[in-house]
Amino acid sequence: QEQLVESGGGVVQPGRSLRLSCAASGFTFSAYAMHWVRQAPGKGLEWVAVISYDGSQIHHADSVKGRFTISRDNSKNTLYLQMDNLRAEDTAVFYCARDPIYYGWDDYFDLWGQGTLVTVSS
Amino acid sequence: DIQMTQSPSSLSASVGDRVTITCRASQGIRNSVAWYQQKPGKVPKLLMYAASTLQSGVPSRFSGRGSGTDFTLTISSLQPEDVATYYCQKYNSLPLTFGGGTKVEIK
Numbered sequence: 001q002e003q004l005v006e007s008g009g010g011v012v013q014p015g016r017s018l019r020l021s022c023a024a025s026g027f028t029f030s031a032y033a034m035h036w037v038r039q040a041p042g043k044g045l046e047w048v049a050v051i052s053y054d055g056s057q058i059h060h061a062d063s064v065k066g067r068f069t070i071s072r073d074n075s076k077n078t079l080y081l082q083m084d085n086l087r088a089e090d091t092a093v094f095y096c097a098r099d100p101i102y103y104g105w106d107d108y109f110d111l112w113g114q115g116t117l118v119t120v121s122s
Numbered sequence: 123d124i125q126m127t128q129s130p131s132s133l134s135a136s137v138g139d140r141v142t143i144t145c146r147a148s149q150g151i152r153n154s155v156a157w158y159q160q161k162p163g164k165v166p167k168l169l170m171y172a173a174s175t176l177q178s179g180v181p182s183r184f185s186g187r188g189s190g191t192d193f194t195l196t197i198s199s200l201q202p203e204d205v206a207t208y209y210c211q212k213y214n215s216l217p218l219t220f221g222g223g224t225k226v227e228i229k
Binding site: 035037044045046047050059061062095100106107108109110112113114115 | 211
């Protein structure tokens with residue numbers, strides 16, 4: 001079945017870095033744009049970044065621009081989020097999510113991973 | 123950035139009641155709205171896209187309407203399994219933004 005599995009979360013000190021991974025299975029990963037969405041504890045959803053199916057187009061939310069970088073390796077069916085200079089306000093569950101359009105993008109999310117918790121604390 | 127204002131923030135209704143959640147965009151966004159359901163402790167699930175198109179497998183008691191700035195999600199007959207927080211999301215342009223959520227409980 002179609003599945004996304006995130007990993008790489010944990011507790012990290014402010015100013016440090018962390019890289020999240022999202023392993024895809026059960027579908028043609030290289031044909032879909034992918035997103036990261038986060039949810040702070042007890043709060044709502046916040047879009048973080050998107051990458052096109054071939055990696056040629058990338059966009060980040062202003063709140064993470066210059067600190068976070070989305071990337072993908074289609075040969076490994078894996079999405080990444082490199083997070084540098086982390087702040088306390090980045091504490092959240094990070095979800096990877098699939099855009100529904102085959103070889104395109106429409107910017108909503110039809111498949112979600114289970115999420116990985118990132119806690120930024122000294 | 124275009125903001126999505128969702129109301130109410132919470133509601134309590136009886137089983138079988140008709141429930142409506144509203145989302146208002148700060149600018150016109152055509153019909154580029156999706157709705158998600160997030161049950162307690164679970165991952166968000168896509169219910170609706172293009173404002174009124176039901177995602178495959180979603181019960182027909184869920185419906186969506188709207189275009190431009192005003193959008194609604196309606197549950198025609200509330201069921202116990204519908205207890206969740208519901209979010210709207212606009213996707214006509216980046217950045218993508220969500221409404222603040224509506225927590226639906228059973229009275």
